[in-house]
Amino acid sequence: MNDLVFAGTDGIIILTFYAIIMLAIGYFSGRGKNLHDSLSGYYLAGRNLGIIALFFTLYATQYSGNTIVGYAPTAYRTGFSWIQSISFMTIIIGIYLLFAPRLYVISKRQNFVTPTDWLQFRFKSKAVTILSIFLMLWGLGNYLLEQLVAIGQAISGMTGGTIPYQIGVIAFVLVMLIYEWMGGMKAVAFTDVMQGLVLMLGIFVFLFGSLHLVGGDFVEVTKFISEHDPAKIAVPSLETSINWFSLLLLVGFGAAIYPHAIQRIYSSESERTLKRSFARMAWMPPLTTGLVFIIGIIGIMVIPGLDKSGSEQLVGMMANKVASINSFYYWVMVLFFGGIVAAIISTADSVLLSFSSMISNDVYGKFMNPNASERKKVMVGKASGILAVVFLLWIAWNPPATLYEIFVLKFELLVQVFPAFILGLYWKRLSAKPVFFGMLMGAILAGVLTIIGHKTVVGIHGGVLGLALNIFICVIGSLMFPLSAQSKQEAEKLTSLNIEM
Structure with missing residues (x-):
């Protein structure tokens, strides 16, 4: 780590530059607007995101810290089997297209703000909503x-450690809180445009520089791996293949119902804009996750012998080696790595905004103070977001696991909402009680397997096993205890794209 070439003032200057831009965007996004008086204005940008802003806010949200900083080290540790990362990023887009246009039409008609607005509207069940x-x-x-x-x-x-881990977290979290407080979703979307552009261009230059380090010949990389670490280039075992398919289901179904992604569906200015944005997103897995995968594989040859902890720093180490090639690569890498930080923040701000919206609208607005004004709900959401960040900072001070392990953990329970969310859009016979017990039992099974240390069973993730149980209970329960004719007619109306409610 002593030969890092942009450790010091240049990195600090670039990070300061990005911070100033984000604060300026937040200021101008919220200036002279009544964002803080409206839930949809603050959390959904007034439901008026155009194709450029919508595409880049989807892109910068989906491809961020877990893609650049986390996925390359996973490729380094795992080898060629990590090519699966391209497929599960692709399936997310397919799942979106399965339900997003239909959900958008209903949300526009009913003025949904959070994802659980749809579940409350569809099932009329306090138990389903709370769970x-x-x-x-x-x-x-x-x-x-x-x-x-x-x-x-x-x-x-x-x-290169000039800014310690803890100081970096605190400084940029403060920047995020300030610009999000000022501009809400509009500030988040506009910063995403800047961050998405930097990320796209930087990944290509990073790849070219990484190839330069190995003489421009990727074949030599595969030869090196076959000679020094053949397990990483071998045909995956049956359990690895099963695990691959399991992760495909876990991430594909789980990521598609991220609350902050659902709220971007609500934020689109039109159904046409939404479909065009997702059509462009379909090209991004090979052009983003695929290139990051290749960079991680090249790292096996460029920086061999890293242990699990050391490999988590792979992207920074590779970027510094690329930066040492010449002045062009130096400045592009400095800008790109600053862009990585900004893109990570772009995901964090989206998640925080969605988290605070659910606290303000779902917890406070629906159960604690239903008569509260929208301005008061927004303020409650802002305050709860700050408290959540303080609590998570305490945990992040000494991170308990690698990024990939944290990444998988969140899906185990989140994916259990998928049957209620998607089946509820299309299957009119789906009823509230089977949905509740399906979610509950699926979450319990996934949680218990995680707690006792069985994240996978014969390669299958606990969340996928829980999801299978969840769907079984939903389907069998709805067939065994069918809805009344009146309830079925009401469900038909709730999910119709034509009937005015």
């Missing part, structure tokens, strides 16, 4: 923790 709120807040809390850890690691790696 789904808990599971989604659990997922958001884990995801936010992941981003806080990634912020500290990225800043520390970029500056």
